[in-house]
Amino acid sequence: MIDVESLVELVRRYNPHSNADLIRDAYAYGAACHKGQFRRSGEAYFVHPVEVAAVLTEVRLDDATIITALLHDTIEDTRATYDDVAARFGDEVAQLVDGVTKLTNLELSSVETEQAENFRKLLMAMSKDLRVLLVKLADRLHNMRTIKALDPAKQQKKARETMDIYAPLAGRMGMQYIRDELEDLSFQVLNPEARLSILRRFARLRSENGDLIPRITDDIGIALDAAGVDAYVSGREKRPYSVWRKMEEKKQGFNQLSDVYGFRIICRDERDVYIALGAVHQRWQAVPGRFKDYISQPKSNGYRSIHTTVSGRDGKRVEVQIRTREMHVVAETGVAAHWSYKDGEKVTNRFAVDPFHWLRGITERLEGPENPDEFLENFKLEMFQDKVFCFSPKGEVIKLPKGATPIDFAYAIHTRLGNSCVGARIDGRRMPLWTRLRNGQQVEILRSEGQTPQASWEDMVVTGRAKSAIRRALRDEHRGSHIKLGREIARVALERLGKKATEKALDTAARQLLLSSADDLLVRLGNGETSSTDLVGVLYPELLKDVPKPDGSEASGRLIGLQPGQSAHNAPCCGPVPGERIVGIMVPGKSVVIHAIDCAKLAEFDDLTEEWLDLRWPADSPKPIYPTRLVLTMANDAGVLGRICTLIGEHHANIVDLEFSDRKADFYRIMVEIMVRDIEHLLNIQTAIEADSDIAEVTRYRDSTSWRSNGQGKPIASPPRP
Structure with missing residues (x-):
């Protein structure tokens, strides 16, 4: 523990005229009050007030604040009273100690009315002397430095409170070095x-x-x-x-x-x-x-x-x-x-702001008609810089994460408002729906009964509530098109086996798959949740016995270059097929992952060349089938999709997934996942599709991210024929 003379010396380094005797008296008084008290770590309790005082010497604070630090727990935890402290050290110190005591006893994270009222009274008192906050921040800093003495549950609670309350408060007061350390100490507990x-x-x-x-x-x-x-x-x-x-x-x-x-x-x-x-x-x-x-x-x-x-x-x-x-x-x-x-x-620092400016503004609002809950929300607007609090036209406060947009705001109020949103007025001005909201803004949502959520909204929002509501609405909206597409998939899949996709056959398959109706089955076929293989499997399982099973997920024993006992599987990002040049990436504790030589993901392993394996497909192995994906841009005309599905079937390739994007009046894009034997089989299918007059472009897709036109994933051209 820092002894009294060392503490006096710390103060004298920046204030030679400090009242050393008064600091010594406060040190002795605090030690006597806390005598016999111990911290969870087992050390004498008075170590804590002394360390808090030492923290405040780092920012060269005045004698009254240093003495307050030494005595800040006396009124709360010992027999000392306000009058005792005032009689011995003056009213200034007694008021500061009392303010710190009130702040310690306050549950800052509560939004209940009685706590909000206490917070109002406390801020009114602090507006007279902001040094109460400085002592409290130093108090919390030392508590976080010694938090390991607490049990894990209390560590989590204190760390979360520090991250949510005290660190933003320190940042709002401009005490960046304290904010940085509070955040990092909390981070060590919350996510070690x-x-x-x-x-x-x-x-x-x-x-x-x-x-x-x-x-x-x-x-x-x-x-x-x-x-x-x-x-x-x-x-x-x-x-x-x-x-x-x-x-x-x-x-x-x-x-x-x-x-x-x-x-x-x-x-x-x-x-x-x-x-x-x-x-x-x-x-x-x-x-x-x-x-x-x-x-x-x-x-x-x-x-x-x-x-x-x-x-x-x-x-x-x-x-x-x-x-x-x-x-x-x-x-x-x-x-x-x-x-x-x-x-x-x-020190007179021309850049230092008036320390009472922030609290003075709050105090002026307190004199208005605000109720306690409204006041607490307004205070949070001032304190939390990493959250966004916006107002509805009726004055309701909506809490959102940083980066939220008017669409998030609309869904936070009600799902129906979000679904029908067509625009927003922010502080009275018409603004785009992708605008990032800021603290204190008033947001009015403009709506239309004919509006439905757009697919692009999902990339604009940040809240889980908005994302799930948009996805649900889009699924409902696309149900009709999914049924139409599912019926075409079912027709092609069954006709390949000489069967017809009758309503009775679809009803039977739906019951076997535990679905409520044939339409539900068609929807799942259309959106890719159920494959055509699943449909055929429940209706005619005997006819699938002679059909080769997809075997691209496990390549162990067929690849030249694998060590005995090593297993391997194809990377989903590029889906390599026999005939392409391949490399293997060894993943610790896992099997070898096979990539095509031109896979963009290999760039992530440029610095780990020791993990690369030179692999080759064996020339005389059986021909299993492998999944690969094509992206087609096709005319939006009747019968085009059915014709392409038939074309793929004629080349003895099975369609296992279809996904639409960029639906336009004239053209749309679709990703088709098919099963092929090798690169020659794939290129033959691609050539046949390219020859169709209604196909504008066909490319092989290689990327594990979204393939839609949002800049996150792009198809690449297929490699040349071997």
Whole structure:
């Protein structure tokens, strides 16, 4: 535990005129009050208040705040009273300690009316002195640093509360270094495996590239010296939670992130900031779209800095922040800069915002007619920057995740409103449905009874409720077309066996498949949930005995290049077939995965060539059948699809799946999954389809992502004939 003289020395380093005797008295009083009390870890309880005080010395706070930290649990956990503290240390300290006690006893995550009313009273008190929040944040920081002493259930609860309440609160107050540590400590409890995986990735980068940080720091220093800029340069690996959050937001892997390293340039004045920016951009290539000037447009909490991302050493992208020393103090300590001392004098930082500005605005609203629940929702608008709270025209608050659109908003109110949505007015202005909503906006949904959900909506929304409702509506809307397509599939499949798709046959098959009607069977055939093989199998199982079974999933024992005992299966992304060049990728703990040599997925294994196996199809093996997919663009005319299905059947290939996309008045696209023997069989089918005058294009599809025209997956041309 830090002894009293060490604590006094920490304060005197930035405030030589501090009242050392009063700090010593508070230390002795707190130690006496907490005597005989112990923390879950077994250490003396008074260690905690002392550590909280030490945290606050890092932001150079005044004597009253340091003393409050030493006494912040006395009124709550000991026999000390408000009057005792006021008599010994003054009304200022007693009010601060009382404010921290109220905040500790408050269940911040509750939205019940009585808790909302308590929160209102507390914020009214805090609006008189915001240092209550600073002590509470330091208190929570030390509690999170020592959270391992709690049982797992309590660790989860505290970590979740910290992530949801205290970390955003620290960020809103501009205390970024506290927010970063709170988030990372919570992340360690809530998702330890993910955090460990990020740390391992950093360790791997260091082992592969050495320690890039000092080398890049030196490079920046040389560029600044050449430009005549005197500045301090530092670099760091970004915190695991920050990296994880970006991976989740961008849906990218670690290797795809462009800026896992961050560097800061601290200059003497604003003139040098912009000279330094020019030097960095002259030395390295700037990444388009990654430049922000928060000096000309500061954030509401006073944050000022230049942000840019450049392609640095060896092409590594790094983020560079450039600011002055004054700006840096505000960037790290936020509102605490208002109380900071240096050389015994209170620091006047021209960039520090009025610490009461935020709470003053809240206080003004409290004087209005708001009820407690409405007030609490409004407070959340101010505090939670990673969530979106919007208002309906009637004043109802709708809570949505960040990135939500008016379609999410509509479905959050009612499914019928979402299904009939045709547009939106945001703050009175007509805006597109793909607009990302922001905190505090009023959203009015425009609707039409004739409207139905569009397939493109699914890519616009972020909430599970909206996605499921859209999918359900699209299924219902396409039921008729699925029935029509299913009937054609059934006709082709049964005619190949010399049978007819009569209503009685379809009813019988539906009962065998435990479906309620023949139409339900046709829908499942049309949307691909049931294959034509399933239909034939329940009606005429004896006729399937002589039909070769799909055997592309297991290639063990037929491939040249496999070791004894190794099993292999085809990759779903490319679906290789005999006659194509193939390679195998060894997956730890799994069988070998077979890819076609031109499969785009192989790029992911460029750095793992030791996992590659040179494989070949045997020339004299039996001919099993393999699944592969074709994408057809065909005329939207009667009979075209049936003709193509018949054509595929005439080439002795079975259709196992059909999926539509991009339905237009003249043309539409369809993906057909068929079973083929080898590459020659496939190319013969493709050539026959291409010869049809109503087919505009036919390509072989190779991608495991969505194949629709949303830019996420594209068909590629088939390889040339062997």
